[in-house]
Amino acid sequence: MEILFINGSPNYKGNTASLALDVLKDRVFKQVNCIDFQINVYGQNLPGDQFEEILNLMKESDIIIIGSPMYWHNICGSIRTLLDRFYGPVNEGELKGKKLVFVFQGAAPEKWMLDAGDYTMEHFARLYGLDYLGMVTNRREALVISKKI
Numbered sequence: 599m600e601i602l603f604i605n606g607s608p609n610y611k612g613n614t615a616s617l618a619l620d621v622l623k624d625r626v627f628k629q630v631n632c633i634d635f636q637i638n639v640y641g642q643n644l645p646g647d648q649f650e651e652i653l654n655l656m657k658e659s660d661i662i663i664i665g666s667p668m669y670w671h672n673i674c675g676s677i678r679t680l681l682d683r684f685y686g687p688v689n690e691g692e693l694k695g696k697k698l699v700f701v702f703q704g705a706a707p708e709k710w711m712l713d714a715g716d717y718t719m720e721h722f723a724r725l726y727g728l729d730y731l732g733m734v735t736n737r738r739e740a741l742v743i744s745k746k747i
């Protein structure tokens with residue numbers, strides 16, 4: 599089982615990564631930090647774009663954990679950009695069979711903000727064929743999901 603953790607936070611060992619670790623426990627996984635990659639925003643054609651690198655890592659994985667800190671009541675920009683970039687180069691159902699977990703936390707998140715992130719991820723997963731195991735916003739939820747991966 600190849601497990602990939604995509605960390606949308608600029609903090610390698612911040613709260614997002616910490617919560618993802620609660621999901622992953624002692625599993626072997628690869629951590630990719632969006633901050634280390636140049637991912638052009640949708641429609642931007644600047645040289646040095648590394649979207650394909652992240653996409654290929656996702657394609658090589660069986661379980662994908664996407665982690666985002668809440669920024670401005672929403673999924674952070676780096677992860678939103680990553681999702682946006684699927685539109686076009688990735689076919690519907692192309693990641694079929696892979697499992698997806700969404701780790702989402704903030705300083706003072708309100709339920710409707712977390713629900714909006716969950717809604718986005720659920721629809722992203724459905725479009726590209728991923729099996730969405732759900733959203734993790736705290737340690738208790740991490741424990742539940744960790745048993746499913």
Ligand SMILES: Cc1cc2nc3c(=O)[nH]c(=O)nc-3n(C[C@H](O)[C@H](O)[C@H](O)COP(=O)(O)O)c2cc1C
Pocket residue numbers: 607608609611612613614615667668669670671672703704705706707708
């Ligand atoms: C630009 C920015 C916007 C933020 N907006 C929110 C917000 O709307 N709601 C919230 O609960 N926390 C917000 N935060 C706080 C972070 O979500 C919080 O500190 C989080 O735990 C950081 O995760 P990390 O340690 O993985 O980077 C914001 C932080 C930043 C830097």
